[in-house]
Amino acid sequence: MKLQPALIFGQNMILQRGIPIPVWGRSVRDDTVTVVLNGYTLHTQAKRGEWRVTFQPMEAVEDTSMTIASAATGERIEFGGVAIGEVWIAGGQSNMEFLLKYDEGADEMHNIPQDPMLRYFRYPQTSFLGQLERDAFPDDGFWRKWDSVENRDHFSAPAAYMGHRLRAVLGVPVGFVGCNWGGTPAAAWTAAEELDAVPALQAVLDWHSRACAELDWPKYEADALHPDKDPPPEQREMLDALMMGGSPELLQKQRPPRPPEGFSPFEPGPKAAVRPTGLYENILRRVAPYGVRGVIWYQGEDDDARGWHAFYDESMKALIQSWRRLWKRELPFLQVELAPLHEGLGKALNYAVIREKQRDVMDALPGVHNVCILDAGDARNIHVRKKRPVGERLALLARKYVYGEMELLADSPRLCSVGRADSTVSLKFLYSGSGLFWKKTSCRPLYVEADGSMVAPEIDVCEDTVTLHSDIFSKAKQIKVRYCEENYCEAALFNSAGLPAFPFSVCLNR
Structure with a gap:
């Protein structure tokens, strides 16, 4: 086993500032490994062929280097372009x-x-x-x-x-x-x-x-003995089309033959x-x-x-x-x-x-x-x-x-409290910023039921509160409100930073 740092260590790597910096890898058994990072040097023994050092936290640096050396084999690995x-x-x-x-x-x-x-x-x-x-x-x-x-x-x-x-x-x-x-x-x-x-x-x-x-x-x-082969060009083209949003129907027509089972x-x-x-x-x-x-x-x-x-x-x-x-x-x-x-x-x-x-x-x-x-x-x-x-x-x-x-x-707006009074239902939100706003959508984001019947209330948005108005509410024993709880939906409610509200559902009983 020769000197081998873990794969993640390499040219142009970025290390995390402000916390201890571990560096590890493998070498010959009982080797003395020396690691130099940003001018600091640490030594360790490769017990059972594995070694690890941990540097003290460092501040941000845009260009430094790391050198790893083995006393047993004479190998020396240097990574340049290192940043912290x-x-x-x-x-x-x-x-x-x-x-x-x-x-x-x-x-x-x-x-x-x-x-x-x-x-x-x-x-x-x-x-x-x-x-x-x-x-x-x-x-x-x-x-x-x-x-x-x-x-x-x-x-x-x-x-x-x-x-x-x-x-x-x-x-x-x-x-x-x-x-x-x-x-x-x-x-x-x-x-x-x-x-x-x-x-x-x-x-x-x-x-x-x-x-x-x-x-x-x-x-x-x-089957597992054989490495995965690079896909043929037609499969790469299909993957590109898939990721670029090609239609499912077109992809189905152009789909290349399946590779042999393996x-x-x-x-x-x-x-x-x-x-x-x-x-x-x-x-x-x-x-x-x-x-x-x-x-x-x-x-x-x-x-x-x-x-x-x-x-x-x-x-x-x-x-x-x-x-x-x-x-x-x-x-x-x-x-x-x-x-x-x-x-x-x-x-x-x-x-x-x-x-x-x-x-x-x-x-x-x-x-x-x-x-x-x-x-x-x-x-x-x-x-x-x-x-x-x-x-x-x-x-x-x-x-x-x-x-x-x-x-x-x-944060996206999140429902924090609800209330009802006569013909209104009030929905109050956290993280509204300087005020919520309601945006028109091509599909229905809000579903409201009163005693099991669908209602289309008027919607008022003011600061951190959405108020729903309907005369039906005043007589209803139970009101259910559900927002964007579908697999596909389009957000309608946003805060002043343009962040869409999280979905929610509530049930209010008289």
Whole structure:
């Protein structure tokens, strides 16, 4: 075993300022390893072939270096262009993985001047031990700067938009570590002990156990020996069309023949990306304990597709707690609620429930804050091509709750109290700013019932309160109000910062 730092350490990396900086890797047994960072030197022994040093917290630096040397082998590895600033994990599935080149604002982002202090590292998508060493990952596993079109196109779009906002405000290097994989459930990113401890998640473990019991094991192991091949050009073209919002009908007509059956990371099995705890073990634990400020998370579509919506809050609480235990810190967790979707390129089954569960997680755990994007959906495309509001709203939450701008209006309006009097129902909201406003939409966002009959009330909006008026209310024993609790909906209520209100439903009895 030669000197080998962990993959995440490399040329142009960004390290987290203000907290201890761990550096680790492998070498020959009992080797003396010397690490020099930003002028500071540490020595350690590679007991059992593994080594680790931890530097004291450092201030932001735009250009420094790291040198790692082995006394036993004489090897010396030097990484230049190292910066120290702010680092976030960009986690989740395809809408976080979503490359900037597919975003509707890509051309505009390409016109932004080069910024070498904004960088992105995506960890290779590996789902089993040995895959990282066996397979080739030409687009991943190294730090990209915001300079060339090629590099910009391979940024996570939400991370790119968030990063630009943070760079403008903080004035220090900003980097993101991509731990994301489309089509994966929350359980794949969660520690085994957390899954085992939650009764509701036994359904996920049972699902995988049943699937494994039906495997043709010799065939499975034989298929898994062969690395995934690059898709042929026609499949790449189909992927581009899929991400760019091509019609489902056109894609179906142009779909190339399916490849021969073989190993798929999306089918259950002991090496699958979708298996419980698989990506936690093979991606996340290889990134930890790299210094990070917090996590941005966009995921939930796969759990919805698998019918796991009813306990998605338990899934996410287990995930967040396992990540915090791994880093031994209460990492801030900024999660994106699912965008509106009906059916087309993807199908929403219970998105309204998933969003509700995401808010339950926000209420249950400290340091968790949600982005609402009810105004940024696409009825027919699960991969919404407008990631600007996602990234910019994540930046707002980070500025307020992580970087201390507590007066900043960063939260979406949220219902806090209700009341009824005669012919009116009053709905009062937190985070209204200088006042709420109501916007016309092409589909109905608000449903009101009085004793089981639909009502179309007049709507008045003033400061932090929405008032509904109807003569029917004065005689009704029960009034129900429901706002944007559909899989596909269009936001109508916003605060003065242009942030859409969270969905809600209330029932008022006389």
